[in-house]
Amino acid sequence: MIIMEKVNILGVPVDNTDMKGALARVKELLAGEGVGTVYTPNSEMVVNAVKDREFMEILKYGDLVVPDGIGIVLASRIYGHPLPERVAGFDLMTRMLELLAGERRGIFLFGGKPGIAEKAAANICKSYPGIRIMGTRNGYFKDEEVPAIVEGINSSRAEVLFVALGSPKQEKWIADHREGLKVKVAMGVGGSFDVLAGEAVRAPAFFRKAGLEWFYRLVTQPWRAVRMLALPVFIIKVLQDRGRRGKH
Numbered sequence: 249m250i251i252m253e254k255v256n257i258l259g260v261p262v263d264n265t266d267m268k269g270a271l272a273r274v275k276e277l278l279a280g281e282g283v284g285t286v287y288t289p290n291s292e293m294v295v296n297a298v299k300d301r302e303f304m305e306i307l308k309y310g311d312l313v314v315p316d317g318i319g320i321v322l323a324s325r326i327y328g329h330p331l332p333e334r335v336a337g338f339d340l341m342t343r344m345l346e347l348l349a350g351e352r353r354g355i356f357l358f359g360g361k362p363g364i365a366e367k368a369a370a371n372i373c374k375s376y377p378g379i380r381i382m383g384t385r386n387g388y389f390k391d392e393e394v395p396a397i398v399e400g401i402n403s404s405r406a407e408v409l410f411v412a413l414g415s416p417k418q419e420k421w422i423a424d425h426r427e428g429l430k431v432k433v434a435m436g437v438g439g440s441f442d443v444l445a446g447e448a449v450r451a452p453a454f455f456r457k458a459g460l461e462w463f464y465r466l467v468t469q470p471w472r473a474v475r476m477l478a479l480p481v482f483i484i485k486v487l488q489d490r491g492r493r494g495k496h
């Protein structure tokens with residue numbers, strides 16, 4: 249088994265890995281027993297986890313936890329345990345799709361507004377020939393529909409489940425149903441189906457490489473500004489935490 253060093257970011261243990269290492273871990277989870285969970289925290293999620301014990305526990309027990317945001321990488325540097333690179337959830341998902349297509353494995357897309365998962369599935373089929381789409385389900389449902397959703401995923405015989413319900417809903421959903429699911433890997437992917445469906449666009453490569461995806465989003469989606477306040481709050485908390493840890 250690959251033993252990954254963890255970097256503790258405000259209590260969330262993030263795997264000290266790059267994209268290559270993350271993919272190696274996914275391969276291992278595909279070959280292993282039970283449901284392997286993949287979470288991709290950014291600063292906003294970590295700030296939420298500090299306030300939400302249940303969410304924190306879920307992230308702690310993730311089988312692969314990668315730094316989705318540049319804020320997490322920055323924090324690791326502040327702590328003096330630098331993470332090698334940002335491993336964006338969207339990028340990890342697309343690299344996984346490549347891998348899964350090569351092995352002709354089956355996936356299930358769960359989440360997004362009605363029609364989005366189907367659109368994303370059609371585009372995935374075009375871009376990743378060989379992949380098997382075993383099923384899709386939109387992310388708007390009542391509690392009483394959940395058993396049928398789980399049964400639908402299991403009877404599809406998909407090996408990988410991508411869950412796009414937004415955070416922390418998707419991580420909580422995965423953790424709540426981990427026992428009942430028969431997939432090999434379940435991953436929370438936020439708004440990724442919207443991008444794959446062509447309904448949302450990612451920041452251009454220049455912004456992503458410069459660690460400025462947040463800035464691009466701020467300018468193009470100013471209504472997200474309130475959510476982005478999590479980044480400075482996060483950095484202040486990390487600085488305080490480093491100060492506290494330094495004293496022990």
Ligand code: UDP
Pocket residue numbers: 359360361386387388412413414415417437438439440441442
């Ligand atoms: N979503 C969903 N069910 C819900 C709430 C949200 O399927 O009850 C979907 C929504 O349609 C969107 C995604 O979850 O595709 C959340 O996107 P967002 O960009 O907000 O995710 P995050 O920033 O948390 O990654």
